[in-house]
Amino acid sequence: MAQKPAIPKGTRDFLPNEVAKRTYLFESIKTVFKRYGFAPIETPSFELSSTLMGKYGEEGDRLIFRILNSGEKMRKADLEALANDNLPKFASSLAEKALRYDLTVPFARFVVQHQHELTFPFKRFQIQPVWRADRPQHGRYQEFFQCDADVVGSDSLLCEVELIQIFDDVLTHLNIPSFSIKLNNRKILSGIAEVCGEADRIIDLTVAIDKLDKIGEEGVLNELSQKGISDSAVEKIKPLFQFAGSNQEKLQLMRSYLANSEVGMKGIEELEYVMNIVDSMGLKRADLEFDLTLARGLNYYTGAIFEVKANNVNMGSICGGGRYDDLTGLFGLKGLSGVGISFGADRIYDVMTELNLFPASVTKGLKVLFINFGESEVSTCLTLARELRENDIDCEVYPSAAKIQKQMKYANDRSVQYVVLLGEEELKAKNLILKNMSTGEQETLDYGSFTTKLLSL
Protein backbone atom coordinates (compact mmCIF):
# COMPACT_ATOMS: atom_id res chain seq x y z
CA MET A 1 0.00 0.00 0.00
CA ALA A 2 1.54 3.27 -1.11
CA GLN A 3 1.85 5.89 1.59
CA LYS A 4 -0.02 9.08 0.98
CA PRO A 5 2.57 11.85 0.64
CA ALA A 6 2.22 14.61 3.21
CA ILE A 7 4.29 17.11 5.16
CA PRO A 8 3.67 18.28 8.75
CA LYS A 9 1.26 21.15 9.28
CA GLY A 10 2.70 24.61 9.04
CA THR A 11 5.53 23.50 6.71
CA ARG A 12 5.83 23.99 2.97
CA ASP A 13 7.59 22.71 -0.12
CA PHE A 14 8.96 25.31 -2.52
CA LEU A 15 8.78 24.85 -6.28
CA PRO A 16 11.51 26.26 -8.57
CA ASN A 17 9.52 29.37 -9.33
CA GLU A 18 8.93 30.05 -5.63
CA VAL A 19 12.57 29.44 -4.81
CA ALA A 20 13.50 32.01 -7.47
CA LYS A 21 11.28 34.58 -5.80
CA ARG A 22 12.47 33.73 -2.31
CA THR A 23 16.07 33.96 -3.42
CA TYR A 24 15.38 37.41 -4.82
CA LEU A 25 13.88 38.39 -1.47
CA PHE A 26 16.77 37.03 0.60
CA GLU A 27 19.36 38.57 -1.71
CA SER A 28 17.69 41.96 -1.50
CA ILE A 29 17.77 41.88 2.29
CA LYS A 30 21.31 40.54 2.39
CA THR A 31 22.58 43.23 0.05
CA VAL A 32 21.26 46.00 2.28
CA PHE A 33 22.61 44.35 5.45
CA LYS A 34 26.05 44.20 3.89
CA ARG A 35 25.74 47.77 2.68
CA TYR A 36 25.50 48.83 6.33
CA GLY A 37 28.49 46.80 7.39
CA PHE A 38 26.87 43.68 8.81
CA ALA A 39 28.65 40.34 8.37
CA PRO A 40 26.92 36.97 8.09
CA ILE A 41 27.08 34.22 10.70
CA GLU A 42 25.24 30.94 11.11
CA THR A 43 24.28 28.93 14.19
CA PRO A 44 22.90 25.39 14.56
CA SER A 45 19.25 24.64 13.93
CA PHE A 46 18.96 23.27 17.42
CA GLU A 47 20.36 24.41 20.73
CA LEU A 48 20.47 22.98 24.20
CA SER A 49 17.01 23.31 25.71
CA SER A 50 18.49 25.23 28.59
CA THR A 51 19.71 27.92 26.18
CA LEU A 52 16.22 28.61 24.92
CA MET A 53 13.84 27.81 27.75
CA GLY A 54 12.70 30.70 29.88
CA LYS A 55 13.83 33.39 27.43
CA TYR A 56 10.50 34.00 25.73
CA GLY A 57 8.11 33.92 28.65
CA GLU A 58 5.66 31.22 29.56
CA GLU A 59 3.85 31.40 26.22
CA GLY A 60 7.10 31.20 24.30
CA ASP A 61 8.30 28.15 26.18
CA ARG A 62 5.14 26.34 25.20
CA LEU A 63 5.84 27.01 21.52
CA ILE A 64 9.41 25.72 21.49
CA PHE A 65 9.83 22.48 19.57
CA ARG A 66 11.72 20.03 21.74
CA ILE A 67 13.83 17.19 20.43
CA LEU A 68 13.21 13.89 22.13
CA ASN A 69 16.32 12.26 23.60
CA SER A 70 17.27 9.15 21.72
CA GLY A 71 18.90 5.86 22.61
CA GLU A 72 20.39 5.47 26.06
CA LYS A 73 19.61 9.09 26.87
CA MET A 74 15.97 8.15 27.18
CA ARG A 75 16.87 6.58 30.48
CA LYS A 76 17.42 10.05 31.86
CA ALA A 77 13.66 10.57 31.98
CA ASP A 78 12.77 11.96 35.39
CA LEU A 79 9.97 9.61 36.40
CA GLU A 80 9.84 11.14 39.84
CA ALA A 81 8.91 14.48 38.32
CA LEU A 82 6.18 12.72 36.33
CA ALA A 83 4.85 11.05 39.47
CA ASN A 84 4.80 14.44 41.19
CA ASP A 85 2.91 15.90 38.24
CA ASN A 86 5.78 18.28 37.46
CA LEU A 87 5.34 18.08 33.70
CA PRO A 88 7.80 20.85 32.75
CA LYS A 89 10.58 19.15 34.68
CA PHE A 90 9.65 15.78 33.23
CA ALA A 91 9.66 17.25 29.72
CA SER A 92 13.08 18.78 30.24
CA SER A 93 14.49 15.45 31.31
CA LEU A 94 13.15 13.90 28.10
CA ALA A 95 14.45 16.56 25.75
CA GLU A 96 17.88 18.06 26.16
CA LYS A 97 17.78 19.80 22.80
CA ALA A 98 15.28 22.08 21.09
CA LEU A 99 14.84 23.74 17.69
CA ARG A 100 15.66 27.43 17.76
CA TYR A 101 12.66 29.69 18.28
CA ASP A 102 14.27 32.85 16.96
CA LEU A 103 17.73 34.06 15.98
CA THR A 104 18.29 36.59 18.75
CA VAL A 105 18.71 34.32 21.75
CA PRO A 106 21.05 31.93 19.92
CA PHE A 107 22.97 35.01 18.82
CA ALA A 108 23.34 36.17 22.42
CA ARG A 109 24.70 32.73 23.28
CA PHE A 110 27.05 32.95 20.28
CA VAL A 111 28.39 36.35 21.33
CA VAL A 112 29.17 35.22 24.86
CA GLN A 113 30.72 31.98 23.71
CA HIS A 114 32.93 33.69 21.12
CA GLN A 115 33.49 36.98 22.90
CA HIS A 116 37.27 36.71 22.67
CA GLU A 117 37.16 36.12 18.94
CA LEU A 118 34.89 39.08 18.19
CA THR A 119 35.63 42.77 17.83
CA PHE A 120 33.05 45.09 19.34
CA PRO A 121 30.81 46.70 18.37
CA PHE A 122 29.94 43.51 16.54
CA LYS A 123 27.49 43.72 13.66
CA ARG A 124 26.12 40.50 12.30
CA PHE A 125 23.32 39.37 10.07
CA GLN A 126 21.78 35.93 9.92
CA ILE A 127 19.23 34.42 7.57
CA GLN A 128 18.04 31.03 8.74
CA PRO A 129 14.83 29.14 9.49
CA VAL A 130 13.25 29.11 12.94
CA TRP A 131 10.52 26.85 14.30
CA ARG A 132 7.49 27.48 16.46
CA ALA A 133 4.86 24.97 17.56
CA ASP A 134 2.18 27.55 16.91
CA ARG A 135 -1.18 26.85 15.35
CA PRO A 136 -0.79 27.69 11.66
CA GLN A 137 -2.87 30.53 10.26
CA HIS A 138 -2.65 33.04 7.45
CA GLY A 139 0.99 34.19 7.44
CA ARG A 140 1.88 31.87 10.33
CA TYR A 141 3.97 28.82 9.78
CA GLN A 142 5.71 26.34 12.05
CA GLU A 143 8.87 26.65 9.99
CA PHE A 144 9.76 30.08 8.66
CA PHE A 145 12.76 32.23 7.88
CA GLN A 146 13.94 35.18 9.87
CA CYS A 147 16.45 37.65 8.51
CA ASP A 148 18.10 39.39 11.44
CA ALA A 149 20.63 42.17 11.79
CA ASP A 150 21.96 43.04 15.24
CA VAL A 151 24.62 45.28 16.73
CA VAL A 152 26.07 44.34 20.10
CA GLY A 153 28.55 46.25 22.17
CA SER A 154 27.29 49.74 21.50
CA ASP A 155 24.60 51.67 23.30
CA SER A 156 24.69 54.47 20.75
CA LEU A 157 21.26 55.45 19.51
CA LEU A 158 22.78 55.80 16.06
CA CYS A 159 22.37 52.03 15.85
CA GLU A 160 18.61 52.47 16.16
CA VAL A 161 18.70 55.11 13.44
CA GLU A 162 20.67 52.81 11.17
CA LEU A 163 18.26 49.93 11.68
CA ILE A 164 15.29 52.13 10.83
CA GLN A 165 17.09 53.11 7.62
CA ILE A 166 17.60 49.44 6.83
CA PHE A 167 13.87 48.74 7.20
CA ASP A 168 13.21 51.62 4.83
CA ASP A 169 15.88 50.63 2.31
CA VAL A 170 14.91 46.97 2.10
CA LEU A 171 11.15 47.44 1.87
CA THR A 172 11.52 50.31 -0.57
CA HIS A 173 13.81 48.19 -2.72
CA LEU A 174 11.25 45.37 -2.65
CA ASN A 175 8.72 47.93 -3.83
CA ILE A 176 6.27 47.47 -0.94
CA PRO A 177 3.98 50.38 -1.80
CA SER A 178 3.15 51.62 1.66
CA PHE A 179 4.40 50.62 5.08
CA SER A 180 4.72 52.05 8.58
CA ILE A 181 7.62 51.69 10.96
CA LYS A 182 6.20 51.89 14.44
CA LEU A 183 8.49 52.98 17.20
CA ASN A 184 8.17 52.91 20.95
CA ASN A 185 10.45 52.57 23.93
CA ARG A 186 10.25 50.11 26.76
CA LYS A 187 11.24 52.86 29.17
CA ILE A 188 8.13 54.82 28.21
CA LEU A 189 6.04 51.76 29.00
CA SER A 190 7.82 51.43 32.33
CA GLY A 191 7.12 55.10 32.94
CA ILE A 192 3.42 54.61 32.29
CA ALA A 193 3.31 51.72 34.75
CA GLU A 194 5.17 53.83 37.26
CA VAL A 195 2.87 56.83 36.90
CA CYS A 196 -0.10 54.51 37.44
CA GLY A 197 1.44 53.08 40.56
CA GLU A 198 1.54 49.60 39.05
CA ALA A 199 5.23 49.40 38.21
CA ASP A 200 5.41 45.67 38.78
CA ARG A 201 2.41 44.96 36.54
CA ILE A 202 4.02 46.39 33.44
CA ILE A 203 3.42 43.27 31.33
CA ASP A 204 -0.30 42.99 32.03
CA LEU A 205 -0.60 46.72 31.57
CA THR A 206 1.13 46.94 28.23
CA VAL A 207 -0.32 43.74 26.80
CA ALA A 208 -3.76 45.23 27.37
CA ILE A 209 -2.84 48.64 25.94
CA ASP A 210 -1.31 46.92 22.92
CA LYS A 211 -4.79 45.70 21.95
CA LEU A 212 -6.25 49.20 21.71
CA ASP A 213 -6.79 49.22 17.96
CA LYS A 214 -8.18 45.70 18.11
CA ILE A 215 -10.64 45.71 20.99
CA GLY A 216 -11.07 49.45 21.50
CA GLU A 217 -10.88 51.65 24.54
CA GLU A 218 -13.58 49.89 26.48
CA GLY A 219 -12.10 46.47 25.75
CA VAL A 220 -8.75 47.57 27.10
CA LEU A 221 -10.27 49.02 30.26
CA ASN A 222 -12.21 45.80 30.84
CA GLU A 223 -9.14 43.67 30.37
CA LEU A 224 -7.18 45.86 32.78
CA SER A 225 -9.82 45.49 35.49
CA GLN A 226 -10.02 41.77 34.84
CA LYS A 227 -6.29 41.43 35.30
CA GLY A 228 -6.69 43.07 38.70
CA ILE A 229 -5.27 46.47 37.89
CA SER A 230 -6.54 48.96 40.46
CA ASP A 231 -9.31 51.40 39.56
CA SER A 232 -7.10 54.37 40.24
CA ALA A 233 -4.50 53.03 37.83
CA VAL A 234 -7.15 52.43 35.18
CA GLU A 235 -8.24 56.05 35.62
CA LYS A 236 -4.69 57.16 34.97
CA ILE A 237 -4.50 55.05 31.82
CA LYS A 238 -7.60 56.60 30.28
CA PRO A 239 -6.01 59.87 29.12
CA LEU A 240 -3.51 57.87 27.04
CA PHE A 241 -6.27 56.95 24.64
CA GLN A 242 -6.72 60.59 23.74
CA PHE A 243 -3.10 60.97 22.72
CA ALA A 244 -3.22 61.54 19.00
CA GLY A 245 -1.72 63.79 16.38
CA SER A 246 1.75 64.05 14.94
CA ASN A 247 4.74 62.34 16.49
CA GLN A 248 5.86 65.67 17.94
CA GLU A 249 2.45 66.33 19.45
CA LYS A 250 2.33 62.87 21.00
CA LEU A 251 5.82 63.33 22.39
CA GLN A 252 4.76 66.63 23.93
CA LEU A 253 1.73 65.02 25.58
CA MET A 254 3.81 62.13 26.90
CA ARG A 255 6.38 64.52 28.30
CA SER A 256 3.86 66.05 30.64
CA TYR A 257 2.20 62.70 31.38
CA LEU A 258 5.51 61.13 32.41
CA ALA A 259 6.95 64.23 34.10
CA ASN A 260 7.27 62.44 37.44
CA SER A 261 8.85 59.30 36.09
CA GLU A 262 12.58 59.38 35.65
CA VAL A 263 12.68 56.24 33.55
CA GLY A 264 9.75 57.47 31.46
CA MET A 265 11.49 60.74 30.70
CA LYS A 266 14.61 58.85 29.72
CA GLY A 267 12.53 56.87 27.26
CA ILE A 268 11.07 60.06 25.78
CA GLU A 269 14.53 61.51 25.43
CA GLU A 270 15.83 58.42 23.59
CA LEU A 271 12.85 58.24 21.32
CA GLU A 272 13.01 61.91 20.48
CA TYR A 273 16.71 61.71 19.68
CA VAL A 274 16.17 58.84 17.26
CA MET A 275 13.15 60.44 15.62
CA ASN A 276 14.88 63.76 15.16
CA ILE A 277 17.85 62.25 13.38
CA VAL A 278 15.66 60.07 11.20
CA ASP A 279 13.49 63.08 10.37
CA SER A 280 16.46 65.21 9.44
CA MET A 281 17.77 62.53 7.10
CA GLY A 282 14.36 61.62 5.70
CA LEU A 283 13.08 58.20 4.75
CA LYS A 284 12.51 56.91 1.23
CA ARG A 285 9.07 55.47 1.58
CA ALA A 286 8.44 54.51 5.20
CA ASP A 287 6.11 56.32 7.48
CA LEU A 288 7.69 56.58 10.95
CA GLU A 289 5.19 56.60 13.75
CA PHE A 290 5.52 56.88 17.51
CA ASP A 291 3.05 54.29 18.78
CA LEU A 292 2.87 54.22 22.54
CA THR A 293 0.69 51.11 22.47
CA LEU A 294 3.41 49.09 20.78
CA ALA A 295 4.54 46.50 23.33
CA ARG A 296 6.02 43.46 21.66
CA GLY A 297 8.76 41.17 22.86
CA LEU A 298 8.60 42.45 26.39
CA ASN A 299 10.66 39.63 27.70
CA TYR A 300 14.02 40.99 26.79
CA TYR A 301 13.59 44.41 25.23
CA THR A 302 14.75 47.29 27.42
CA GLY A 303 14.88 50.31 25.11
CA ALA A 304 13.64 50.97 21.59
CA ILE A 305 10.91 48.70 20.21
CA PHE A 306 10.25 48.43 16.46
CA GLU A 307 7.52 46.94 14.41
CA VAL A 308 6.77 47.27 10.72
CA LYS A 309 3.39 46.80 9.09
CA ALA A 310 2.55 46.80 5.41
CA ASN A 311 -0.45 49.03 4.82
CA ASN A 312 -3.59 47.95 2.96
CA VAL A 313 -2.81 44.27 3.38
CA ASN A 314 -4.31 41.78 5.79
CA MET A 315 -1.11 40.60 7.43
CA GLY A 316 0.35 40.95 10.90
CA SER A 317 3.65 42.71 11.39
CA ILE A 318 6.26 41.88 8.76
CA CYS A 319 9.30 43.02 10.78
CA GLY A 320 10.15 43.58 14.40
CA GLY A 321 13.02 44.38 16.69
CA GLY A 322 14.32 46.35 19.60
CA ARG A 323 17.08 47.00 22.08
CA TYR A 324 18.03 44.54 24.78
CA ASP A 325 20.55 45.68 27.36
CA ASP A 326 21.02 42.48 29.21
CA LEU A 327 20.49 39.55 26.88
CA THR A 328 24.11 38.42 27.02
CA GLY A 329 23.93 38.80 30.79
CA LEU A 330 21.79 35.66 30.84
CA PHE A 331 24.81 33.81 29.51
CA GLY A 332 27.25 35.48 31.86
CA LEU A 333 28.46 38.54 29.97
CA LYS A 334 27.24 41.71 31.65
CA GLY A 335 27.21 45.25 30.38
CA LEU A 336 26.89 44.50 26.69
CA SER A 337 23.99 46.24 25.02
CA GLY A 338 22.47 44.98 21.82
CA VAL A 339 19.88 46.15 19.35
CA GLY A 340 18.49 44.31 16.39
CA ILE A 341 15.78 43.86 13.82
CA SER A 342 14.19 40.92 12.11
CA PHE A 343 12.52 40.64 8.71
CA GLY A 344 9.76 38.05 8.49
CA ALA A 345 10.70 36.76 5.04
CA ASP A 346 7.73 34.44 4.67
CA ARG A 347 5.22 37.14 5.49
CA ILE A 348 6.93 39.62 3.19
CA TYR A 349 6.78 36.95 0.49
CA ASP A 350 3.05 36.55 1.08
CA VAL A 351 2.50 40.30 0.95
CA MET A 352 4.50 40.60 -2.28
CA THR A 353 2.61 37.71 -3.83
CA GLU A 354 -0.71 39.25 -2.86
CA LEU A 355 0.28 42.62 -4.32
CA ASN A 356 2.04 41.05 -7.30
CA LEU A 357 5.31 42.85 -6.60
CA PHE A 358 7.89 40.37 -7.85
CA PRO A 359 9.59 41.67 -10.99
CA ALA A 360 9.00 39.49 -14.03
CA SER A 361 12.74 39.14 -14.53
CA VAL A 362 12.97 37.08 -11.32
CA THR A 363 11.09 34.13 -12.77
CA LYS A 364 12.51 34.40 -16.29
CA GLY A 365 13.24 30.90 -17.55
CA LEU A 366 16.17 29.20 -19.19
CA LYS A 367 17.93 31.29 -21.83
CA VAL A 368 18.31 28.74 -24.63
CA LEU A 369 16.82 25.37 -25.51
CA PHE A 370 18.18 23.31 -28.43
CA ILE A 371 15.46 21.34 -30.14
CA ASN A 372 16.56 17.75 -30.68
CA PHE A 373 16.07 16.60 -34.30
CA GLY A 374 17.90 13.32 -33.94
CA GLU A 375 21.30 11.70 -33.71
CA SER A 376 22.92 13.37 -36.71
CA GLU A 377 21.96 16.92 -35.71
CA VAL A 378 22.31 16.68 -31.95
CA SER A 379 26.08 16.44 -31.81
CA THR A 380 26.37 19.88 -33.44
CA CYS A 381 23.91 21.16 -30.83
CA LEU A 382 26.01 19.70 -28.02
CA THR A 383 29.08 21.49 -29.34
CA LEU A 384 27.24 24.79 -29.62
CA ALA A 385 25.70 24.32 -26.14
CA ARG A 386 29.15 23.81 -24.73
CA GLU A 387 30.33 27.01 -26.34
CA LEU A 388 27.41 28.91 -24.80
CA ARG A 389 28.13 27.51 -21.36
CA GLU A 390 31.77 28.56 -21.65
CA ASN A 391 30.35 32.05 -22.10
CA ASP A 392 28.12 31.82 -19.01
CA ILE A 393 24.93 31.40 -20.98
CA ASP A 394 22.47 28.90 -19.48
CA CYS A 395 21.22 26.39 -22.00
CA GLU A 396 19.93 22.91 -22.43
CA VAL A 397 19.64 20.33 -25.21
CA TYR A 398 16.33 18.45 -25.23
CA PRO A 399 17.25 14.90 -24.30
CA SER A 400 15.28 13.00 -26.95
CA ALA A 401 14.12 13.50 -30.51
CA ALA A 402 10.51 13.91 -29.49
CA LYS A 403 8.01 15.64 -31.73
CA ILE A 404 8.91 19.24 -32.38
CA GLN A 405 5.51 20.26 -31.12
CA LYS A 406 6.13 18.57 -27.82
CA GLN A 407 9.58 20.11 -27.48
CA MET A 408 8.20 23.56 -28.24
CA LYS A 409 5.52 23.11 -25.63
CA TYR A 410 8.17 22.10 -23.13
CA ALA A 411 10.09 25.29 -23.96
CA ASN A 412 6.96 27.30 -23.57
CA ASP A 413 6.00 25.77 -20.22
CA ARG A 414 9.45 26.45 -18.87
CA SER A 415 9.42 30.05 -20.09
CA VAL A 416 12.52 29.42 -22.19
CA GLN A 417 13.67 32.68 -23.78
CA TYR A 418 15.20 31.39 -27.04
CA VAL A 419 14.91 28.15 -28.94
CA VAL A 420 17.45 26.85 -31.45
CA LEU A 421 16.18 24.83 -34.40
CA LEU A 422 18.96 22.90 -36.09
CA GLY A 423 17.58 20.17 -38.32
CA GLU A 424 18.56 18.39 -41.51
CA GLU A 425 18.39 21.47 -43.72
CA GLU A 426 20.31 23.71 -41.32
CA LEU A 427 22.95 21.06 -40.78
CA LYS A 428 23.47 20.89 -44.52
CA ALA A 429 23.66 24.69 -44.84
CA LYS A 430 25.82 24.92 -41.69
CA ASN A 431 23.46 27.33 -39.97
CA LEU A 432 20.65 27.35 -37.43
CA ILE A 433 17.40 29.12 -36.65
CA LEU A 434 17.20 31.16 -33.45
CA LYS A 435 13.65 31.76 -32.30
CA ASN A 436 12.62 34.35 -29.74
CA MET A 437 9.85 32.68 -27.76
CA SER A 438 8.17 35.82 -26.54
CA THR A 439 7.94 37.61 -29.89
CA GLY A 440 7.88 34.54 -32.11
CA GLU A 441 10.49 36.12 -34.42
CA GLN A 442 13.19 33.89 -35.81
CA GLU A 443 16.41 34.46 -37.70
CA THR A 444 19.02 32.30 -39.41
CA LEU A 445 22.57 32.44 -38.06
CA ASP A 446 25.80 30.70 -38.96
CA TYR A 447 27.67 28.87 -36.23
CA GLY A 448 30.39 31.51 -35.99
CA SER A 449 28.09 34.38 -35.08
CA PHE A 450 25.77 32.37 -32.83
CA THR A 451 27.46 32.85 -29.46
CA THR A 452 28.21 36.50 -30.15
CA LYS A 453 24.57 37.06 -31.02
CA LEU A 454 23.36 35.49 -27.77
CA LEU A 455 25.84 37.43 -25.70
CA SER A 456 24.24 40.60 -27.08
CA LEU A 457 20.72 39.55 -26.06
Place this chain on the structure above:
RNA sequence: GAGAAUGUAGCUCAGUUGGUUAGAGCGCUGGUUUGUGGUACCAGAGGUCGCGGGUUCGAGACCCGUCUUUCUCCCCA
Protein backbone atom coordinates in the same frame (compact mmCIF):
# COMPACT_ATOMS: atom_id res chain seq x y z
C1' G B 1 -4.04 25.78 24.85
C1' A B 2 -9.86 27.28 23.80
C1' G B 3 -13.87 27.89 20.08
C1' A B 4 -15.75 27.48 14.81
C1' A B 5 -15.71 26.07 9.68
C1' U B 6 -13.46 23.06 5.76
C1' G B 7 -11.72 18.52 2.80
C1' U B 8 -15.13 15.46 -3.95
C1' A B 9 -10.18 14.28 -10.63
C1' G B 10 -3.46 17.35 -11.08
C1' C B 11 -6.15 22.55 -10.02
C1' U B 12 -10.87 25.49 -9.00
C1' C B 13 -15.41 23.76 -7.67
C1' A B 14 -20.92 21.45 -8.59
C1' G B 15 -23.42 17.18 -6.48
C1' U B 16 -31.30 18.57 -4.42
C1' U B 17 -34.99 15.86 1.95
C1' G B 18 -29.63 9.60 2.17
C1' G B 19 -31.52 6.01 -3.56
C1' U B 20 -28.85 2.84 -9.93
C1' U B 21 -22.89 3.41 -13.67
C1' A B 22 -20.02 10.64 -9.07
C1' G B 23 -20.18 15.73 -12.84
C1' A B 24 -18.18 20.63 -15.09
C1' G B 25 -14.30 24.06 -16.41
C1' C B 26 -9.17 24.34 -16.64
C1' G B 27 -4.93 21.16 -17.00
C1' C B 28 -2.97 16.38 -18.89
C1' U B 29 -2.32 12.53 -23.13
C1' G B 30 -3.12 11.55 -28.33
C1' G B 31 -4.78 13.42 -33.07
C1' U B 32 -6.09 17.49 -36.89
C1' U B 33 -0.37 19.42 -38.55
C1' U B 34 5.81 13.18 -39.66
C1' G B 35 10.03 21.07 -38.91
C1' U B 36 7.41 25.24 -34.73
C1' G B 37 4.84 26.76 -28.45
C1' G B 38 1.49 30.37 -26.22
C1' U B 39 -5.09 30.69 -30.14
C1' A B 40 -8.86 26.65 -32.64
C1' C B 41 -11.28 21.69 -33.45
C1' C B 42 -11.80 16.17 -32.32
C1' A B 43 -10.95 12.05 -29.10
C1' G B 44 -9.16 9.87 -24.57
C1' A B 45 -7.20 8.92 -19.74
C1' G B 46 -7.83 10.29 -14.74
C1' G B 47 -11.75 9.78 -8.41
C1' U B 48 -11.48 3.29 -2.84
C1' C B 49 -15.60 11.40 -2.42
C1' G B 50 -9.05 13.30 3.60
C1' C B 51 -8.43 8.80 6.85
C1' G B 52 -10.79 5.22 10.51
C1' G B 53 -15.15 3.57 12.80
C1' G B 54 -20.68 3.74 13.23
C1' U B 55 -26.18 4.34 11.81
C1' U B 56 -29.02 2.33 7.46
C1' C B 57 -31.84 -2.36 2.92
C1' G B 58 -28.67 1.64 0.90
C1' A B 59 -23.80 7.02 2.86
C1' G B 60 -20.06 11.75 -1.11
C1' A B 61 -24.36 13.40 1.97
C1' C B 62 -26.17 11.61 8.77
C1' C B 63 -23.23 10.47 13.73
C1' C B 64 -18.33 9.74 16.42
C1' G B 65 -13.04 9.91 16.27
C1' U B 66 -8.64 11.58 13.72
C1' C B 67 -5.57 14.49 10.37
C1' U B 68 -5.15 18.87 6.93
C1' U B 69 -6.36 23.77 5.70
C1' U B 70 -8.83 28.35 7.10
C1' C B 71 -10.98 31.87 10.77
C1' U B 72 -11.55 33.97 15.98
C1' C B 73 -9.12 34.07 20.88
C1' C B 74 -4.13 33.59 22.91
C1' C B 75 0.50 34.77 21.10
C1' C B 76 3.45 36.25 17.14
C1' A B 77 7.11 36.94 11.99
